Each structure stands twice: as structure tokens, then as C-alpha cells.
Amino acid sequence: MQKIYLDCKNCDVKAVSFLSYCTDEEAEIVSAAKSCSHYNKGQSIFYEDNIPLGIYCLSKGAIKLTRSNKDGKEQIIRFAREGEFLGYRALIADEPLVATATCIEDTVCCFVPKNVFLELLEKNAQINKHMLKSLCHDLGIADERIQSLAQKSVRERLAETLLFLQKTFQDDKTQDENLIAVTLPREDIANIVGTATETVIRLLSEFKSDKLIDMEGKKIRILNQSALERISHASV
Amino acid sequence: MQKIYLDCKNCDVKAVSFLSYCTDEEAEIVSAAKSCSHYNKGQSIFYEDNIPLGIYCLSKGAIKLTRSNKDGKEQIIRFAREGEFLGYRALIADEPLVATATCIEDTVCCFVPKNVFLELLEKNAQINKHMLKSLCHDLGIADERIQSLAQKSVRERLAETLLFLQKTFQDDKTQDENLIAVTLPREDIANIVGTATETVIRLLSEFKSDKLIDMEGKKIRILNQSALERISHASV
DNA sequence: GTGTATGCATGACTTTAATCATACTCGGTT
């Protein structure tokens, strides 16, 4: 982790983050109070069970939010990308953090102290509305996830996960919409699906020999999206 | 379903619902706009995929929120009891409903139209804050649920579910805190745990012969809470 | 180059839980 300087008023992710709803004056306050850091791939920004001291705003990179069990096996709860926040759920609920945030790419992330964020949330109705809506959306996603884990087979969930990763990690530069533009080890994929690493490897091999996907280096290419959709929705 | 009349200003669940944050004037507006109905056990209040037209406030009874798969097998996403709301997630996110609400007891439920609720949410900062906090809390619970489904065995999840039901359906009158004060068929329990009905029946028999629980008519009594907690937390 | 670590791949085997089939039990009806 390495401290760097970023100005909120000219932040390049302002458009997608809550800062876009700030007045210049508010952005000034946030800018003065925040601290930005660079994290390497693999480093964690915060840890499960800790008390949140503020929120984090991703200005570059990608992170995974995970919860670990007693054997150290982690479950990936969700991902966050440029422009998204972390830690606000725990902060607003006034509860400890329920997940650990770990960078899956080199990441730049700004920390905004609790009181500055909470005040902004109270004063600025637009930000408030944005957060409220975003939380409702996320809760809907979580509900779908609960059903998926409870009712779908591993095979169905893997197909679903591949399509999710394709959508979430679209390569902005190449516009190559069938390539999953992130390299996750098989273990991470297993930790999204909620299965063993070997099972993911086996099923990916199957998908490959069925010409549904292909490997390009460490990345996965979707060859037959509609077939994967069919598999993913076989039972639900 | 049968229409009845209830006055928000004197509503007996006002203390636990968002109405407690209303001014008298606001309560008057809600009162005038809302409609209350009685639903029998088994009836549904709204359905998955429908567009929400307002929110529902439970003033008596209990409901389950479910999502069904293609075979009609349902997954119980969560429960709601007196004083809780339904449908606001979809309304605020401006999305279709993701679950069906079905009464598991005879229920009295008030409907508040979309525009009245959204205006209240915008005008009354306390209500807004309450909703925001409650959403954050629910999202944390959903995250824990995701981990549980992904990493715990059925046996662990059943133990967890029994403890959850005990806490959620505390009998207010008898103060008998070890009795699960709701009668859910085994099938519903299976639809919380995310397993087959037969598996639940088998495991409950096991728990019973291990003296962890006992049956009292159709209700379940927790005999050894700490043992169930140990089972529930064996891996996570 | 060689050695070594890490992740990927595959086989063999075990465990868990689903499915299918068949009774049993209890409450309500006729």
C-alpha cells in the first residue's frame, strides 16, 4: 500500500461515483478529508469483523469481497469495480464489516472518514437517494443468489458465474465482449460458485470440449453464450 | 382477502413500524391513502415478477417471502413479522418484485400506494434513515446467508435454521423461549435450508434422538441450544 | 540451463444428499 494524491473535484471516476452528486463545496470537503492509496493485486483493504472507520471508493482496479470459514476457505460475496464503494453497508448499519476486501488487480482506492461520509449522506438528498436505490438493487441480487445456491446444481451455477463474469468484467478497450477480461484462478471461480476447485476444473474442461468456452492464455472466452444461458436456467 | 379498517394514527404496530417516525399530519395522509386487508393463512399478498404498486405493512401475522424454480419448488428468502414492510426493496430500486409474499398465519396487512410512500421517504429524514439502516442490515444478513448456503452442510444449516426460527418466532405471550412458536411444515423448513423435505425429516429425527430437540404437537422445542449452536458453527 | 513453486488437470474413491417407493399417523368428514 502506497499513499498517493488524488483530487476529488477532478477525479476521473467522479461520473460513476457518488461524487457526481456533490456540490463543488462538498467535493472540496471530501477531498480534504480523504486519503488515497495504491494497493497491489492480492493486498486487502479491510477485513471481516473489523469496525468500519469510513468508506472506500475504488478509482481504479477491482476487488473481491469474501467471507472465510474455519478452514480458511473463502466465499466470494460480490465484486466491486471502478466507481463503486466499499464498507458503507457496515457503516450505515452501524455493524462490524461482514466481509474482507481484497484486490484482484492493482487498485487505487480512496478512504473517506466515517463522519464526512455520514454527514454527506444526511445533507445531500441525491446521494442519499442514490445509496438507497443501490442498496435495494444489491439486496435483490443477493436474494437471487440465495435461490441460486439453494436450488441450482454446481454445473448450472458455473454457467451462471461465467456469464456474470463476462458481463461484470467487460473489456472496455478491446470491446471484445465474449472474452472474460479478468484472470481469476480456478480457486476464485470455485469460491464464487460455492464448490471445490477440482469440480470447477472438471466442469470447465467439459464446457471446453463441448465448445461452449475456450481458453486464451489465462482468460476464458465464451463461445456459445445461449447454450450457457440454457444450462444456467435449466432448473430456475 | 377481506378489506378492513385500521387507523394509522392509532395503529398498534405504530411503535415498531415506520409510522412511529411520522408527524400526526403525515400519519393522517398515510391513513387516508392506505387500504387494509385481512388475509388467511396460505394466501399470497403479491407475486414475484410483478411490478410493485406500493408497499405493504404487516400489522398482524407473519409471511414468508419465496422464489420458485421451474419445478415449483420454492426457496424461502426471508420472513416478515408484525411491524415490518414488504415490497419496498423493489419499489425503491424501481424493479419488479423478486419474491412472492405468502401468509404463514392469518394476517392483517396495510397497503400504502407508491407515491405516498416515496414522498414520505423523501420528506421525512428519520424514515429515510430508518429504511437505509434496515436495508444495510438486511444486506448483511443476506451476505451471511450466501456463505452459509455455499459452505455449510445441510445438517449445519438445519441447526442454524432451528435457532433462527426460535429467535424470529419468539412466543410473546408464554415467554417460553425454547419453543419455536410457529408451525411450519417440514417442506417449508426444507425450503429455508435449501434441501429436500425427506432430508429435513431424517435430520430432525436424528436431532430428536440425540435429545437436541423435541416435538410438542406440531411445534418444535429446543432442548439443547448450545449443542445446536456448535453444530451450526462447525465449519463457518 | 536446472530447480522449484504454483496452478491446472485427471483418476480413484468416499461421502453427502437427492430421489423413489412405501408405510404410518393424525385430524377431519361422512
Place this chain on the structure above:
DNA sequence: AACCGAGTATGATTAAAGTCATGCATACAC
């Protein structure tokens, strides 16, 4: 009382996925 149906219970069998073991490929260090 006899009957019925829904929910509960239990056994037998099958299917799905986890675990353990081993080998291979690639990347990196020295």
C-alpha cells in the same frame, strides 16, 4: 366407526459433488 388426505417417517438406491492422490505445465529464481 370407517374413511380419507395431508403431512410425516423410513428404507433402498442413485446421483452429485467432495476429497485425496498424483502428474503435468508454466513461470520464475538462481
